[in-house]
Amino acid sequence: xxxxxxxxxxxxxxxxxxxxDKPVQTYLPKGELVFPLSQHIGAPxxxxxxxxxxxxxxQLIAEAGGFVSANIVSxxxxxxxxxxxxxxxxxxxxxxxxxxxxxNYTPIEGLGQYRDYTKMSKQEILDAxxxxxxxxxxxxxxxxxxxxxxxxxxxxxxxIVNGAECEPYLTSDYRMMIENPEQIVxxxxxxxxxxxxxxxxxxxxxxxxxGIQNLQELVKNEPRIEVVPLKTKYPQGAERNxxxxxxxxxxxxxxxxxxxGCIVDNIDTVIAIHMAxxxxxxxxxxxxTVTGNGINEPKNYNVKIGTSFAELAEASxxxxxxxxxxxxxxxMMGMSIPSLDVPIVKTxxxxxxxxxxxxxxxxxxxxxxxxxxVQVCPSxxxxxxxxxxxxxYDTTAFAALGGMECCECGSCTFACPARRPLTQAFRQMRQAxxxxxxxxx
Amino acid sequence: MSITxxxxxxxxxxxxxxxxxxxxxxxxxxxxxxxxxxxxxxxxELPGNNCGGCxxxxxxxLAAAIAKGEAPANGCPVGGAPVAAKISAxxxxxASDVKRMVAFVRCSGDCDTALDKCNYVGIxxxxxxxxxxxxxxxxxxxxxxxxxxxVTACKFDAIHVVNGIAVVDSTKCVGCGKCAATCPNxxxxxxxxxxxxxxxxxxxxxxxxxxxACSAGCIGCTLCTKQCEFGAITMNGNVAVIDQEKCQxxxxxxEKCPSKIIRRRENKQE
Numbered sequence: 001x002x003x004x005x006x007x008x009x010x011x012x013x014x015x016x017x018x019x020x021d022k023p024v025q026t027y028l029p030k031g032e033l034v035f036p037l038s039q040h041i042g043a044p045x046x047x048x049x050x051x052x053x054x055x056x057x058x059q060l061i062a063e064a065g066g067f068v069s070a071n072i073v074s075x076x077x078x079x080x081x082x083x084x085x086x087x088x089x090x091x092x093x094x095x096x097x098x099x100x101x102x103x104n105y106t107p108i109e110g111l112g113q114y115r116d117y118t119k120m121s122k123q124e125i126l127d128a129x130x131x132x133x134x135x136x137x138x139x140x141x142x143x144x145x146x147x148x149x150x151x152x153x154x155x156x157x158x159x160i161v162n163g164a165e166c167e168p169y170l171t172s173d174y175r176m177m178i179e180n181p182e183q184i185v186x187x188x189x190x191x192x193x194x195x196x197x198x199x200x201x202x203x204x205x206x207x208x209x210x211g212i213q214n215l216q217e218l219v220k221n222e223p224r225i226e227v228v229p230l231k232t233k234y235p236q237g238a239e240r241n242x243x244x245x246x247x248x249x250x251x252x253x254x255x256x257x258x259x260x261g262c263i264v265d266n267i268d269t270v271i272a273i274h275m276a277x278x279x280x281x282x283x284x285x286x287x288x289t290v291t292g293n294g295i296n297e298p299k300n301y302n303v304k305i306g307t308s309f310a311e312l313a314e315a316s317x318x319x320x321x322x323x324x325x326x327x328x329x330x331x332m333m334g335m336s337i338p339s340l341d342v343p344i345v346k347t348x349x350x351x352x353x354x355x356x357x358x359x360x361x362x363x364x365x366x367x368x369x370x371x372x373x374v375q376v377c378p379s380x381x382x383x384x385x386x387x388x389x390x391x392x393y394d395t396t397a398f399a400a401l402g403g404m405e406c407c408e409c410g411s412c413t414f415a416c417p418a419r420r421p422l423t424q425a426f427r428q429m430r431q432a433x434x435x436x437x438x439x440x441x
Numbered sequence: 442m443s444i445t446x447x448x449x450x451x452x453x454x455x456x457x458x459x460x461x462x463x464x465x466x467x468x469x470x471x472x473x474x475x476x477x478x479x480x481x482x483x484x485x486e487l488p489g490n491n492c493g494g495c496x497x498x499x500x501x502x503l504a505a506a507i508a509k510g511e512a513p514a515n516g517c518p519v520g521g522a523p524v525a526a527k528i529s530a531x532x533x534x535x536a537s538d539v540k541r542m543v544a545f546v547r548c549s550g551d552c553d554t555a556l557d558k559c560n561y562v563g564i565x566x567x568x569x570x571x572x573x574x575x576x577x578x579x580x581x582x583x584x585x586x587x588x589x590x591x592v593t594a595c596k597f598d599a600i601h602v603v604n605g606i607a608v609v610d611s612t613k614c615v616g617c618g619k620c621a622a623t624c625p626n627x628x629x630x631x632x633x634x635x636x637x638x639x640x641x642x643x644x645x646x647x648x649x650x651x652x653x654a655c656s657a658g659c660i661g662c663t664l665c666t667k668q669c670e671f672g673a674i675t676m677n678g679n680v681a682v683i684d685q686e687k688c689q690x691x692x693x694x695x696e697k698c699p700s701k702i703i704r705r706r707e708n709k710q711e
Contacts, residue, residue: 089574090575091582093646335574337574338559338575421563421569424572425569428566428569428572431572
């Protein structure tokens with residue numbers, strides 16, 4: 001059978017061997033928990049608690065600070081220790097609520113109460129998702145309730161559950177397909193309730209046969225849901241590539257998935273929707289893969305949001321001697337962090353610890369015009385031309401050459417035999433172009 | 442060769458020359474572009490570096506704007522007072538007071554004082570380093586990255602990276618402000634050329650964090666604000682700022698500063 005896919009892409013070592021057979025363990029935090037107010041796309045949340053307040057597990061501690069913004073909920077019970085700037089994975093200091101965990105996990109009233117979603121109205125479901133503070137858990141962190149309110153809901157004909165997990169090393173979504181496939185299907189059914197004309201598609205890369213089998217078994221009698229296996233290729237899980245693979249529709253940077261009649265949500269996000277709507281549990285946890293050659297015991301964890309990465313590394317037997325690079329996220333899209341003392345936020349999918357051999361650097365040389373970057377680019381742009389514009393800091397030429405279509409997936413940098421730092425240059429230029437456009441208004 | 446052929450050729454070429462010349466003269470008269478004489482005169486006074494520091498497209502752009510009254514007579518930061526005086530005279534205005542401004546880098550975290558938090562292996566450019574999580578190798582995210590984006594931007598060879606931080610040569614600096622616009626950390630500010638004392642740090646972190654990152658950083662102790670008799674020093678968050686208008690250059694702040702980051706400007710020593 002020919003598998004659905006897109007043009008371009010690369011095949012890095014998937015590294016999933018470390019953790020794909022490790023069941024998800026629940027990790028309970030010991031120390032303080034840090035909740036940065038900006039852990040989603042959009043306006044930062046506004047704190048609704050004060051220093052020394054007592055909070056319960058599941059209590060709202062910061063509310064959405066605008067239309068595109070999300071609530072933040074305490075994942076433990078305890079006392080608010082401080083509201084102060086703390087370093088996050090991006091390296092910047094962001095205002096954060098620090099909560100001292102009392103270790104009792106006293107839940108707020110009504111937490112975990114069963115609700116029958118079929119008896120809820122569309123507005124009730126949307127409100128439940130909004131209250132729960134759910135954002136895209138795949139990495140971008142776009143508030144989910146905003147995504148679920150497109151301008152024209154009747155035009156939505158595909159709800160795609162993104163189970164590609166194309167990022168190397170990550171196995172959190174795969175473990176969920178094995179351990180909690182019922183919740184995935186339930187979450188998708190909740191979303192289908194919102195869109196009458198839509199059909200549900202669970203798209204999974206073919207390197208997860210167990211996951212595909214489990215889900216197919218569950219949706220056998222669901223006429224509105226189908227499971228689509230995808231070709232294993234990076235970046236198969238990027239929104240635009242996924243939409244193209246499933247529906248054959250193309251969108252560019254100026255359009256939203258809703259313009260192509262699609263809504264795309266990550267596996268873990270769909271589970272969070274199920275928990276928020278059916279179990280009245282806001283977003284308090286996420287699945288994090290701790291993996292790589294540089295950690296003693298690679299594992300998958302169910303972690304309270306706000307836990308420090310350092311605690312998680314310790315629980316995995318600590319970092320190995322001589323670890324060279326530690327990345328929050330996967331090796332392609334993740335951010336390398338200089339210190340483990342940063343909190344896990346809603347979008348932290350993994351902690352990848354790499355040794356010298358994994359990150360061995362080679363000297364950068366001149367472009368030999370082999371065209372590999374063009375072959376692998378999923379956005380159909382010409383990285384070799386773009387880098388010339390970027391080196392001259394020519395924002396006009398960069399935008400004219402289609403630089404804004406770049407999704408910063410890193411495929412060109414991965415494929416370049418001359419080891420040119422393409423993706424970094426493009427990120428810099430994209431930000432410069434966006435800043436210029438904001439200035440012009 | 443017959444003589445008639447030579448004469449004929451000379452006549453034809455001569456006639457064509459006269460006709461074309463006549464056409465050119467009429468065209469020149471008919472399509473003449475009206476040039477403001479004032480604009481030409483102003484343009485002649487401007488330095489002609491085309492640096493763009495005034496915010497107009499080159500010296501021609503500024504000259505046109507001044508002639509139309511869209512820019513002030515002292516619009517050229519490079520020319521300073523002498524040029525402004527000449528242009529004011531041309532416009533028949535009273536010469537306005539112009540202070541020559543120079544660039545100043547608000548960081549003293551060089552290779553000896555500022556600590557690194559990681560190895561940075563990406564593009565050797567400050568603007569590129571600024572998009573990477575952690576914003577480059579230095580522990581202080583606000584500090585000078587030392588890759589010299591400002592050096593490339595300067596057309597007057599007035600800024601150089603010395604021991605890991607950018608240093609302005611005030612004698613060469615013309616005050617166009619290109620470096621200030623380039624610095625991704627916004628570290629470079631324009632100060633009056635005669636400014637004596639400056640705060641050479643821009644870190645908004647609290648004292649403890651600053652000390653952990655750099656031995657030459659403002660720890661926000663506010664000692665200087667208490668020392669100053671003229672009320673020239675205020676705190677902008679966790680970093681001291683000197684108001685050069687009020688500063689009387691007594692030097693008490695520099696004496697008291699525990700991190701020695703309030704300094705007398707080196708270029709002003711002579």
